[in-house]
Amino acid sequence: MIYSFANDYAEGCHPSILKALTDNNFIQQAGYGDDEYTKNAESIIKQLTAADVDVHMIAGGTLANLTVLASILKPFESVVAAATGHIYVNETGAIEATGHKVEAAPSENGKLRPEDIIPFLNKARGHHVVRTRAVYISDSTELGTVYTKQELSGLSEFCKANNLILFMDGARLPMALTAPSNDLTLIDIAALTDIFYIGGTKCGALLGEAVVIVNSELKKDFKYHLKQRGALTAKGRSMGVQFDQLLRNDMIFDLARHANLMAGKLSNAIKSLGYPMLIDSDTNQIFPVFPNRVIRKLQQKYGFLVWKIIDSDYSSVRLITSWATPENMVDKFIEDLSQI
């Protein structure tokens, strides 16, 4: 039997969520996000961010990204993302389908810096080119890296100075905030971005992303956008209950920390066996470089993505751990690898 390190959504959800869903199953609730669980989750997020935010639950990351960006941008405005950004490479043109150009900045580590964005502002052809209006970042990034407080502050200042809206895709935000190298808090995230989301799908929920709107100009009419994009869930309670649970006692962060720890253990062992890493990451995605014959051996027992062909002999792979990864599978992987 194959054990999968292919992604962080291979299992169900944290058992406490199933218990909560069961406990309140027959309590009638208002629809469309007006249930008390969603309100409770919103209330916890207000505390965690120390900000008067609006919170909306959306059933998936691409749906969240397209709904948020379509709500922010005028028809001729664009969003800039790292060339590795999910909205640029991985969403089948979902943003463009709402009418907006995604502009891609080259990035080696998945992160954006002010200097990466400047060329887009300097297109300087007036109405003959799109106007860059939003900046999309992800934390942790698609390469497992995280923003430091200094980096995010710099980006935030730059955006404010240039009238750019800063939107953070937080599908793996809990992993970012519990990474060893992280020095950001949810309070910082809310202070430094205009809108972001806290991922549920990859962080212990059955499904759902909690979109957090900080910038008050973006709050008004957001439910119209939700409804129009098919993102306003009738039985909103089904996500409200989950985030209500995940956010209690910082459970979501404990789950993320476990995912990071398991990846860290894998990473350290792999490195100590002499294999290099394609990218330096301390969250739940790691990118070791193996000889192809090692990869073929591992594939007999483990599922994972071959990320990048390095040369005719070597490739890097992507290993992902999650809240549900049992430590003994990590140990087994390390042992199997050490035997090859």
Add this chain to the structure above:
Amino acid sequence: MIYSFANDYAEGCHPSILKALTDNNFIQQAGYGDDEYTKNAESIIKQLTAADVDVHMIAGGTLANLTVLASILKPFESVVAAATGHIYVNETGAIEATGHKVEAAPSENGKLRPEDIIPFLNKARGHHVVRTRAVYISDSTELGTVYTKQELSGLSEFCKANNLILFMDGARLPMALTAPSNDLTLIDIAALTDIFYIGGTKCGALLGEAVVIVNSELKKDFKYHLKQRGALTAKGRSMGVQFDQLLRNDMIFDLARHANLMAGKLSNAIKSLGYPMLIDSDTNQIFPVFPNRVIRKLQQKYGFLVWKIIDSDYSSVRLITSWATPENMVDKFIEDLSQI
């Protein structure tokens, strides 16, 4: 405390779903609808429809409607719906946001007949007008009515003869198929439509609609559309498990039958108390006409929508029951009404 007859998504889900979610919670599964539960649900639907259909789970009705229609229509093609149709009146322009006109045909009972569609085909101005290419119907309709086999067969023939794609919104299809006046089966639905869905959200699931593609020309590339519209759920298992349960042993139909029975009991009692119905319906939505003072009294104890103002003294209301409606609340409502 107020008991709500406002909609059929006020509670959680059937307990057997929570049990199944719990039982298989830690079994790893492929993402994006390739899990074994979704495959199993698909397999049951193939049996129930006696057709080689493709099945895709989508997290909500509006998202299903917009994804399906955007996948079917060329840019200049339109869909015709009853003027009461959900896509025309209730989705904040979701279909138009994908670029397509929704053409509305007047309808008194929420149903479409060939003669309602003919005028749209006869616009006959060539490329100066949209080309009507799809027909959207719902069963049961937004007014609680259901199609007979004769009606649906007539519509189906008409569509085939005129190169129109017939799409059925089945958010409440289980209620339709278990209505006293119904003579259709899932086999008929699959034989007579090109694409339809079986509602989960309103029929005992936490969320989810199972889109069933019958017409093989519509199958290809559908996942591209799903992904682009944000409708391809990473943790597809979360809906797969639910439909796998709901479809076993016809449970979804048992749940729907209960909803219909509760509405029927309400309806009979209301009529025997001398109140007329705005529309004749035998599914889980009923539309009694009450004096406004009766409505005000009822509102102290029950939640429901005031549907239509009849005159200065009378209005019709919409009462909805569901798989979760306890019979004693129906009895209580009847008693309370009889006391007014």
Add this chain to the structure above:
Amino acid sequence: MIYSFANDYAEGCHPSILKALTDNNFIQQAGYGDDEYTKNAESIIKQLTAADVDVHMIAGGTLANLTVLASILKPFESVVAAATGHIYVNETGAIEATGHKVEAAPSENGKLRPEDIIPFLNKARGHHVVRTRAVYISDSTELGTVYTKQELSGLSEFCKANNLILFMDGARLPMALTAPSNDLTLIDIAALTDIFYIGGTKCGALLGEAVVIVNSELKKDFKYHLKQRGALTAKGRSMGVQFDQLLRNDMIFDLARHANLMAGKLSNAIKSLGYPMLIDSDTNQIFPVFPNRVIRKLQQKYGFLVWKIIDSDYSSVRLITSWATPENMVDKFIEDLSQI
């Protein structure tokens, strides 16, 4: 040989335009509407409207309609039009293709009144329905009728009171403003609408509509929308020269008056021969009702549209005159008709 009364764009343009195009042909000019002829036309329109308007030339009516509406509306906002409105029936879903619903109000004479719009404002379902934000009217209407000052003032007040943007399609505005029953001026139009256009294509130009933006909130960034929709003409001078000519000494109104006079002469003669009119119009579109055999006879010599089948014996036709209609063709038509 057949003479056509089918439309008002069968000929080229007023000869003075060709002369002006020739006279300044080799004078270099800036592109994209920054040429001196366009600026001059804008300057004349500022005088004629007594308002500090922005003017942009667009190569056609549908392109003008879709660019204007896409620039005004947020994604979830809609425009309401008469059910006879060009954007609703005649533009192959051009507005919907920009993502917006067109809501249609029944109208017998092609005009909208506040009471026709009220139901759209009263949908009152919050974010579950589109928000009506713009009102589209045409003057003269698609049925040849014109707004009175009282009607337009009432509509304008209503729009202001309800935060609606009033947009007038003026493809035949010169005909409206010179109709016998008209009491509006360009100063009124600018005072009572937010944005409108003065048609060139149907009023003596080779092509082009002059969009006039009165509401200053709609001026900003309009060129971005123009460019994005393909409506920013590189050689803007080609339309600038034409409007510069047409607007000098009120030539465009003289041309329109001629069109109206020719239609009036036709109309009076037809009525005096005992044929009724489907609609009472005093601009350049008239809708007489003829026996079908009369229509067949006329079709041997004249081109026109059969507008509406009245019954098995009678139909109404649409006859259109223009700035280029020679009076002797009108006389000939009348004589031919009187001989049938």
Add this chain to the structure above:
Amino acid sequence: MIYSFANDYAEGCHPSILKALTDNNFIQQAGYGDDEYTKNAESIIKQLTAADVDVHMIAGGTLANLTVLASILKPFESVVAAATGHIYVNETGAIEATGHKVEAAPSENGKLRPEDIIPFLNKARGHHVVRTRAVYISDSTELGTVYTKQELSGLSEFCKANNLILFMDGARLPMALTAPSNDLTLIDIAALTDIFYIGGTKCGALLGEAVVIVNSELKKDFKYHLKQRGALTAKGRSMGVQFDQLLRNDMIFDLARHANLMAGKLSNAIKSLGYPMLIDSDTNQIFPVFPNRVIRKLQQKYGFLVWKIIDSDYSSVRLITSWATPENMVDKFIEDLSQI
């Protein structure tokens, strides 16, 4: 007075066009491209291409590009272009506004080669990424370069082998086909592409691009797309007459040849004065590199675009000539430059 080498649309049109417009001004014609001049132009293009093509006139390049691409692509399909391509850098997101991603391939000379396109076909993530379906090229390119027959044949074969539609933006196709280094003919263009256009705006017309559809699968329903995008001109004769003239006796190629000759003369003189060229071009756009103080001197008498800052002392500029450029202005520029 400043003489402009800034673009090729600063003047009106070739005088023979104005004469033709005048000669046939009062001849009634059908609208929407069904006039006899458009048909005649189509007929000439059929001869010049030796192919049974469909021809449609569109009022501008961006409008042509967006209409063509929106008609070709399914919602989830993309077009690949050189990173210098007009649709990627210069159209304010016009293509994305129709819902489609434009993928950009790095290119040093403005041209695309099969190897530039391969990476987009190898994204190989199935429905998680857009499917590349169309290839956009321009000839001459935005950098003034032209395709050789061998290059275009290679690209054409590659597209056919990979089920890609090859679309050529021919805003300056006449300049390409008359360039000294060119070995392509219109017959080749039609044989090697699926759809292309012959530019009028930059090649002697007042405005208009003649879209030529070779691939018969793309012909059907094209007028629906034209109408929906606002690109179906009511008075189509206004462009028909122009192309009818331009295409007679190869006039459009004579005009283009003149433009190229003027640019060649400029180019040779500039190079013989010791200034390098940024790009090697033999059409009507040239890109000399000058010291900034030379540029400042020239700007006192001539209009042109500063194209690219090379370093603190040098920049390249873009000089454009046209059918209307008088040789004495070229001589004057050379003399002025030689005196600096």
